Amino acid sequence: MNTTKELSVKESKIAYLLRLADDRLILGQRMSEWCGHGPVLEEDLALANMALDLIGHASSLYAYAAEVEDEGRDEDHFAYFRDDYEFTNLQLCELPKGDFAFTIARQFLFSSFSYFQYQQLKEAKDEQFAGMIDKHFKEVKYHLRHSRDWVLKLGDGTDESKKRMQDAFDELWMYSGELFYIDGVDEMMLAEGNGADLLSFKDEWKKLVEDTLKEATLNVPDWDQFMMTGSRTGMHTEHLGHMLAQMQFLRRSHPDADWK
Amino acid sequence: METQQQLDDFQARIDAGEKIEPKDWMPERYREQIIRMGSQHAHSEIVGMLPEGNWISRAPSLKRKLVLLAKVQDEAGHGLYLYSAIETLGVRRSELIDQYLYGSAKYSSIFNYPTLSYADVCVIGWLVDGAAIVNQTKLAHSSYGPYARANLRICKEESFHKKQGYEMVAKLAEGTPAQRKMVQSAVDRFWWPTLMMFGPNDSNSPNSAELLKWQVKLNTNDELRQHFVDRVVMEAEAVGLTLPDPDLKFNEETGHWEFGEIPWDEFWDVVKGNGVMNRERIKSRRKAHEDGAWVREAAQAYARKKNLSREKAS
Numbered sequence A: 001m002n003t004t005k006e007l008s009v010k011e012s013k014i015a016y017l018l019r020l021a022d023d024r025l026i027l028g029q030r031m032s033e034w035c036g037h038g039p040v041l042e043e044d045l046a047l048a049n050m051a052l053d054l055i056g057h058a059s060s061l062y063a064y065a066a067e068v069e070d071e072g073r074d075e076d077h078f079a080y081f082r083d084d085y086e087f088t089n090l091q092l093c094e095l096p097k098g099d100f101a102f103t104i105a106r107q108f109l110f111s112s113f114s115y116f117q118y119q120q121l122k123e124a125k126d127e128q129f130a131g132m133i134d135k136h137f138k139e140v141k142y143h144l145r146h147s148r149d150w151v152l153k154l155g156d157g158t159d160e161s162k163k164r165m166q167d168a169f170d171e172l173w174m175y176s177g178e179l180f181y182i183d184g185v186d187e188m189m190l191a192e193g194n195g196a197d198l199l200s201f202k203d204e205w206k207k208l209v210e211d212t213l214k215e216a217t218l219n220v221p222d223w224d225q226f227m228m229t230g231s232r233t234g235m236h237t238e239h240l241g242h243m244l245a246q247m248q249f250l251r252r253s254h255p256d257a258d259w260k
Numbered sequence B: 001m002e003t004q005q006q007l008d009d010f011q012a013r014i015d016a017g018e019k020i021e022p023k024d025w026m027p028e029r030y031r032e033q034i035i036r037m038g039s040q041h042a043h044s045e046i047v048g049m050l051p052e053g054n055w056i057s058r059a060p061s062l063k064r065k066l067v068l069l070a071k072v073q074d075e076a077g078h079g080l081y082l083y084s085a086i087e088t089l090g091v092r093r094s095e096l097i098d099q100y101l102y103g104s105a106k107y108s109s110i111f112n113y114p115t116l117s118y119a120d121v122c123v124i125g126w127l128v129d130g131a132a133i134v135n136q137t138k139l140a141h142s143s144y145g146p147y148a149r150a151n152l153r154i155c156k157e158e159s160f161h162k163k164q165g166y167e168m169v170a171k172l173a174e175g176t177p178a179q180r181k182m183v184q185s186a187v188d189r190f191w192w193p194t195l196m197m198f199g200p201n202d203s204n205s206p207n208s209a210e211l212l213k214w215q216v217k218l219n220t221n222d223e224l225r226q227h228f229v230d231r232v233v234m235e236a237e238a239v240g241l242t243l244p245d246p247d248l249k250f251n252e253e254t255g256h257w258e259f260g261e262i263p264w265d266e267f268w269d270v271v272k273g274n275g276v277m278n279r280e281r282i283k284s285r286r287k288a289h290e291d292g293a294w295v296r297e298a299a300q301a302y303a304r305k306k307n308l309s310r311e312k313a314s
Helices: A009-032 A041-069 A074-081 A100-121 A127-155 A160-175 A184-191 A197-217 A241-253 B004-013 B028-047 B050-054 B064-085 B093-101 B118-139 B146-171 B179-196 B209-214 B222-238 B266-273 B277-293 B291-312
Strands: B249-251 B255-260
Touching: A009 A041, A009 A074, A009 A100, A009 A184, A009 A241, A009 B064, A041 A074, A041 A100, A041 A127, A041 B064, A074 A241, A074 B064, A100 A127, A100 A160, A100 A197, A127 A160, A127 A197, A127 B291, A160 B291, A197 B255, B028 B050, B028 B064, B028 B093, B028 B146, B028 B209, B028 B277, B050 B064, B050 B118, B050 B277, B064 B093, B064 B118, B064 B146, B093 B277, B118 B146, B118 B179, B118 B222, B146 B179, B179 B222, B179 B266, B266 B277, B277 B291
Parallel strands: none
Antiparallel strands: B249 B255
């Protein structure tokens, strides 16, 4: 899937924005599946809140990508009129929602990564981009705090919750390597002063994850195990296609209708 | 044993427009009625998340997805306010939830109808939330303080939902032929069930007299229903939608819109559990509740451990 074509700065910027947006839309869409089905009313509210934040962030990032692209498209084009292999979200984000432990483990891995990533991106040279990230950063901090609290509660709760939490991390672990995938798009954006230097915080992120799992009395799975890759160039699990089929069908059935 | 003097004093407070607060003396029957009505209201908010939630994953634009998700989330919030208001009478939320999941407590029958298109969600915003507002605006003046205040808060959010719903209905009504067909179909299916939301006719409403006497509610079912119809007929006309009632006509003398006979057989069928979605709704809520049991237990176990270690430390 690796493309040998050199991307221009503009193309890289669009690709970079779409990666950020795709992660958030797909994860938000998964998270929204909990709405009305949460384990307790307060948590139903909290999960819907995170889904709203994630989809909201995706929407502004897509809108900005459309602005940079300048071809008269809007945020909905990217969400509704691309196919599986054109999405560049992490596989981590598209996996089915699983049980509450799985949802929490995934959110914790993603939000802790986003926390470090956004800390750098909010200082980007592009002021419009930086401003948007800075606004979202407050919510990312909340997602991290909320998911981390639940990792602790479930890890150190009952035998059953501990087992479920451990199973969730064991299952998700091989999807965590891709968080730090780097290619020309990242390098170009970093060189332009608009990208995050992922390697610069990798150790810090690992430490945060390890410390949290240990505090939750959980085992830290092996970092050196096999790690999945390919998402950023369009490789996905088959789950994504079904999610998109559901998400896009109405919009695509009536492409000329106005739904805003 | 309640004395006549206590009952008279209580009634005098109600008649003077005073609010009854949790610590105040109240007849047992009053307490029961507030719990019955308030918890039924709370359950309705929670079950009501399901028909609209059915379209979150398929909403046709990112904006509409966000609006719908936020709206359904608001319903969860309303459920929370209402359960808290009812808990002031010394019942636990978990008991109340058990009563509707495994017992005979009811929720509004409107949520036993399916949402077959995205337009249904918009029409629910317009009609169902519109009807709920008519009810809740009155309940915001209910004699039981905590319940009245919960309704006041709810009304503010519902008005916003209704506005969003009506805007989208208007948009669909002037949209493509497919959008117009979708929204008219939704109106056709939701019109009569919405009118049923106000409950049976006054002549057939066993709890009404008592609830009115104690000002738990302030208007009869038929009064509220009429108020709603008078407003909605105009709104439907304004966007060119047809309400599915050939008998609908304006009475110059009374100044009200007269409407045809509500299909009460259908109403009682759905109340008895035979609506298209009754079984699914309860099944879905039970599943969420039962699947969440281990999470609630873990949270309690964790809290106990933390308290214990805090005690040891001090």
